[in-house]
Amino acid sequence: MSGLRDFLKVYWPLVVIAFAGVLLALVLMDPAPPKTIRFAAGSPGGAYHAFAERYQRLLAEEGVEVVLVETQGSIDNLRLLGDSEAEVGLVQGGLSTARDEDMLRSIGGLFPEPFWVFVRTDLPAETLGDLRTVRMAVGGDGSGTRMLAIELESDYGGKWNSTSRLPLSGNAAADALLADEVDAAAFSASIEASYVDRLLNSSKVRLLRFDRAPALARRHEALSDIVLLRGVVDIGQDVPAADIPLVAPVAQLVVRKDLHPAIEALLIDAATAIHSQGTLLAPAGQYPDPDLIDLPISDQARRYY
Structure with a gap:
C-alpha cells in the first residue's frame, strides 16, 4: 500500500492526464451504428x-x-x-x-430522371406548349413531376387549362393514357420505371421530343439535356425509331x-x-x-x- 502511495505522490499528474484522456476519448467516440x-x-x-x-x-x-x-x-x-x-x-x-x-x-x-411526356399517337402535338388545353396527367399535388411540369410550362408561356394538370401519376397515369382517358401524361422518372417501359413499347402513344433541350437545361440549373438513342430500348423493333432529345433532373x-x-x-x-x-x-x-x-x-x- 505504501508503494502505491509513493507511486501516486510522484506520478499523480500523469495518472490524472491519462484518466482525463480516457474520459475524453469516451466522450468523442461515435456511438455504435444503428442496426x-x-x-x-x-x-x-x-x-x-x-x-x-x-x-x-x-x-x-x-x-x-x-x-x-x-x-x-x-x-x-x-x-x-x-x-x-x-x-x-x-x-x-x-x-x-x-x-x-x-x-x-x-x-x-x-x-438521370428524364421528363417523359407521352401523348396519344393521333394527337397533333409537337412541343409541350401544344398541350395547354388537353387532358394531361402530371402527378399529384406536391409531386416532383408536377412541380417540374409547371416550371417548364412557364417556359412555353400562354394560359394552361386546369385539365392540363390532372393529378394522376405512375401506373395510374399510364393506364389512363392507354385507355384514352387522358390525352397525355408526364413523368419525371428513371427509364427503369415499369410504366415508362410500357409506354415506350406501346404503339398507342408516342414520346414527345424536346428539341430545345439544351436551351431548357441552360435556363434551369437542375436540368441536363440527354438523348434517348435510336433503338436503345429495342434494337430489333427499332424503339425509338429516331434519337429523341430530352431534359432530365438527376436523382x-x-x-x-x-x-x-x-x-x-x-x-x-x-x-x-x-x-x-x-x-x-x-x-x-x-x-x-x-x-x-x-x-x-x-x-x-x-x-x-
Missing part, C-alpha cells in the same frame, strides 16, 4: 422503390435492416427526412429548400446530416455497386456523381470521392 434505418422509398412499382429494395438487400448483407417507407415521391421523401421520420431517401434534383440544405446531405447523383441519395458515418459508408458502397454499371441513358462509371446534386455533399462522401 435499423428507415428508407423513404417512393411508391411500389416505381423506380425509387425498386432501387430502395436493392439497397435493402445489400445493407442486409452487412447486418443493417432497412425498413422501406412508402411515399408519394421526392417531395414526400424530403418531408420525411426533414421530420426525422426517415434517415435516407431518393430525391429528384432541383427540389430542395434552404431548410433541407441545413438538415440534409447528399451522397451523390445516381441516375440523388439523401441522408440526414446526423446519420452515423458507418451507415453512410455502407450506403456509398451500395450506391457504387448499384449505379456505376451504366444504363440505357448513361455509360458505365458516370454515376454516382458528386457534382450533380443540389444539397451539400456529406463529409463521408467527400472523402470517398
